Amino acid sequence: MSKSNTSPEISVVIPCYNEEACLQTLFNRLIPTMDRLKRSYEVLLVNDGSQDKTTEILDRFYKERPDVMRPVHLMRNFGQHLAILAGFEVSRGQVIVNLDADCQNPPEEIPKLLKYYDQGHDLVSGYREDRNDHPLRKLVSKLSNWARETFMGIHTKDHGCMLMAYDRHVTDQILSCRETSTFITVLAYLFAANPIDIPVAHEAREEGTSKYTPLKLIQYSLDLFTSFSLVPIKLFTFFGFIVSILSACLVAYMAFRRIVYGPEAEGLFTLFAIAFFLISVVITGIGILGEYVGRIYEVVRGRPRYIIREAKETRPLKATPAKKAKAPRKITKKATS
Numbered sequence: 430m431s432k433s434n435t436s437p438e439i440s441v442v443i444p445c446y447n448e449e450a451c452l453q454t455l456f457n458r459l460i461p462t463m464d465r466l467k468r469s470y471e472v473l474l475v476n477d478g479s480q481d482k483t484t485e486i487l488d489r490f491y492k493e494r495p496d497v498m499r500p501v502h503l504m505r506n507f508g509q510h511l512a513i514l515a516g517f518e519v520s521r522g523q524v525i526v527n528l529d530a531d532c533q534n535p536p537e538e539i540p541k542l543l544k545y546y547d548q549g550h551d552l553v554s555g556y557r558e559d560r561n562d563h564p565l566r567k568l569v570s571k572l573s574n575w576a577r578e579t580f581m582g583i584h585t586k587d588h589g590c591m592l593m594a595y596d597r598h599v600t601d602q603i604l605s606c607r608e609t610s611t612f613i614t615v616l617a618y619l620f621a622a623n624p625i626d627i628p629v630a631h632e633a634r635e636e637g638t639s640k641y642t643p644l645k646l647i648q649y650s651l652d653l654f655t656s657f658s659l660v661p662i663k664l665f666t667f668f669g670f671i672v673s674i675l676s677a678c679l680v681a682y683m684a685f686r687r688i689v690y691g692p693e694a695e696g697l698f699t700l701f702a703i704a705f706f707l708i709s710v711v712i713t714g715i716g717i718l719g720e721y722v723g724r725i726y727e728v729v730r731g732r733p734r735y736i737i738r739e740a741k742e743t744r745p746l747k748a749t750p751a752k753k754a755k756a757p758r759k760i761t762k763k764a765t766s
């Protein structure tokens with residue numbers, strides 16, 4: 430995608446889902462940070478089908494700073510990553526910065542990302558050195574990062590950190606993928622020529638609540654693994670193969686005992702336990718297969734991944750009209766009787 434002459438240099442893309450509590454703080458911190466850079470920019474706040482006052486607040490921001498704010502309203506809730514994709518699609522900058530709306534990724538870190546981008550890195554990826562989240566979330570993240578590193582061979586420090594700067598060529602490649610459930614931070618690594626990981630600050634969420642329930646987080650992790658590798662299915666095949674060999678040995682041993690000692694009822698419950706275990710393994714396997722088949726189904730249906738209801742264009746700031754000179758106070762003569 431080529432830039433038009435009027436394109437700003439930097440696009441900031443921020444997904445927002447029911448973030449009415451955080452948006453004013455975000456605006457107050459982000460806009461001065463960006464203004465200080467003295468570079469042209471636009472801010473795409475992507476309203477991911479919020480049901481609270483997010484829509485009104487974003488439209489108010491647009492009225493305040495139409496020269497830089499571009500609210501994008503999606504038709505309904507499509508999820509964080511698809512909302513970011515919608516922002517990428519509408520954006521025009523040569524470098525696209527992404528962060529969360531709740532200021533857990535401090536907007537003041539943006540200049541640092543841009544410094545590395547200017548040095549020639551087409552993907553600058555933040556990692557949270559001192560993460561301010563629940564210990565359980567941190568543990569799950571650690572495991573997920575370890576599994577991605579070990580099984581997928583995609584090397585980045587913290588794929589859960591959304592504070593990133595992408596060159597336009599990377600976001601164009603990401604947009605060209607037709608997957609419905611995707612993981613942008615990891616996908617970007619497949620397309621970047623010169624990526625770099627840099628430490629960034631991380632704050633606790635001060636306003637509003639996390640949009641991720643434990644169930645959503647599990648789905649998120651499944652999406653990551655089924656999007657980027659066949660390892661779960663291969664592990665399962667491998668496990669099935671080993672269990673088949675062991676079962677064959679057990680059958681041979683039981684046949685031997687049947688011939689030598691005759692019919693025996695001992696160990697019935699052990700056999701039950703083994704059978705239940707194997708049944709549960711089979712069900713898990715069907716589940717893993719289902720995840721992949723589900724992904725194929727989503728892609729084959731070919732429905733739009735997100736629908737943009739409205740995307741505002743920037744327009745020049747109106748010069749503040751000179752205050753009207755006060756009309757001289759009319760002094761009405763008191764009627765004299």
Ligand code: UDP
Pocket residue numbers: 443444445446447448477506507508509512528529530531533638639640641
């Ligand atoms: N978000 C979104 N759509 C969703 C869920 C989340 O646009 O369906 C946005 C949310 O508004 C925030 C970012 O994604 O800007 C990260 O969400 P959150 O802070 O709840 O995630 P956490 O920090 O707990 O991982």
Ligand code: MG
Pocket residue numbers: 529531533634639
């Ligand atoms: Mg957050």
